[in-house]
Amino acid sequence: MITTKDLTKVYRSRGREVTALHGVDLHVREGEVYGVVGTSGAGKSTLIRCVNLLERPSSGSVTVDGVELTALPGGERAGRELREARRRIGMVFQHFNLLSSRTVQQNVELPLEIIGLDRTQRRRKAAELLDLVGLGDRARSYPSQLSGGQKQRVGIARALAGDPKVLLSDEATSALDPETTRSILKLLRDLNQQLGLTVLLITHEMDVIKSVCDSAALMRGGRVVESGGLTGLLADPNSQLARELFPLGDFGSGHPGRTVLEITFQGDAPAQPFVSQLARTYQIDINILGAAVETIAGLMVGRMRVELPGSHQDNVVPIGYLREQGLQVDVLDVNGAAA
Numbered sequence: 001m002i003t004t005k006d007l008t009k010v011y012r013s014r015g016r017e018v019t020a021l022h023g024v025d026l027h028v029r030e031g032e033v034y035g036v037v038g039t040s041g042a043g044k045s046t047l048i049r050c051v052n053l054l055e056r057p058s059s060g061s062v063t064v065d066g067v068e069l070t071a072l073p074g075g076e077r078a079g080r081e082l083r084e085a086r087r088r089i090g091m092v093f094q095h096f097n098l099l100s101s102r103t104v105q106q107n108v109e110l111p112l113e114i115i116g117l118d119r120t121q122r123r124r125k126a127a128e129l130l131d132l133v134g135l136g137d138r139a140r141s142y143p144s145q146l147s148g149g150q151k152q153r154v155g156i157a158r159a160l161a162g163d164p165k166v167l168l169s170d171e172a173t174s175a176l177d178p179e180t181t182r183s184i185l186k187l188l189r190d191l192n193q194q195l196g197l198t199v200l201l202i203t204h205e206m207d208v209i210k211s212v213c214d215s216a217a218l219m220r221g222g223r224v225v226e227s228g229g230l231t232g233l234l235a236d237p238n239s240q241l242a243r244e245l246f247p248l249g250d251f252g253s254g255h256p257g258r259t260v261l262e263i264t265f266q267g268d269a270p271a272q273p274f275v276s277q278l279a280r281t282y283q284i285d286i287n288i289l290g291a292a293v294e295t296i297a298g299l300m301v302g303r304m305r306v307e308l309p310g311s312h313q314d315n316v317v318p319i320g321y322l323r324e325q326g327l328q329v330d331v332l333d334v335n336g337a338a339a
């Protein structure tokens with residue numbers, strides 16, 4: 001649904017050049033919630049602004065819903081085709097960007113006025129959208145009379161006015177408290193499911209990725225350093241995103257002459273029995289160094305670090321047994337890294 005190829009953005013101001021994006025390839029599938037995470041200055045805002053061409057990339061291409069936006073004419077002012085394509089891309093902002101002199105309903109009607117809908121159609125559509133975001137009873141309020149979460153709901157209703165297939169969210173929950181953040185993320189998830197909306201969001205919070213995203217990309221220094229579906233990333237022992245999403249903590253790394261395993265299980269895989277089954281089957285003492293269970297992307301994921309007597313070679317058969325149970329098993333070296 002959204003593809004960027006070799007996207008590069010160089011800002012030039014007062015003789016200085018900053019390369020904010022270095023050849024970014026991103027692929028967001030239809031109907032998924034995709035999160036881009038990274039620390040400040042990683043290039044997230046630049047990336048999301050390049051996706052709807054609020055910012056013109058220096059090179060590379062952006063395709064949304066089959067239309068290559070970067071191939072459409074438009075310099076300082078967007079041409080008609082680009083404006084049409086943008087209408088199918090909604091955007092929500094960290095600071096809501098509502099007009100304070102307009103009521104909630106008038107804010108939602110604004111993009112409908114630009115499209116040229118008449119008054120009756122605008123009213124009907126705005127009322128539907130406000131109902132959808134749970135603010136049907138606040139149509140006549142002004143933004144200053146609303147809480148942060150309610151303002152963001154108005155921002156979301158406005159973003160949906162052009163019946164977009166794609167919603168871009170630029171740190172939509174960063175200005176909100178944790179409980180309001182949860183309710184806005186739930187709303188985004190509900191809209192994704194009810195309307196089949198594809199959502200691309202940027203955030204600096206791993207919790208946002210964990211609670212709402214199907215896929216994620218990690219950005220650093222203007223580059224995507226890792227990306228993929230969350231379940232796949234969690235099964236990858238070398239994934240840095242997975243470690244940040246699901247930190248195991250410092251459980252220690254065992255003793256020389258013993259083997260440390262990291263066991264990851266997902267969904268319905270039994271959390272406990274495999275350790276006792278393994279101990280019984282092979283008559284070995286198993287030392288549990290640590291364990292954690294979390295719900296990520298709606299899926300229960302667990303990880304356990306255990307220590308077995310003997311070297312890796314001595315434990316080839318028990319390790320094979322665990323893998324036969326459908327468990328992801330990684331043998332850690334003495335420093336705790338996957339061998």
Ligand SMILES: Nc1ncnc2c1ncn2[C@@H]1O[C@H](COP(=O)(O)OP(=O)(O)OP(=O)(O)O)[C@@H](O)[C@H]1O
Binds near residue numbers: 013018020041044
């Ligand atoms: N308009 C601009 N002119 C010059 N440099 C810019 C401009 N916008 C962003 N930059 C620079 O580009 C780099 C990436 O910035 P960007 O805002 O995309 O990162 P970010 O990951 O969104 O960070 P943050 O979360 O702090 O907004 C930074 O070095 C920033 O200083």
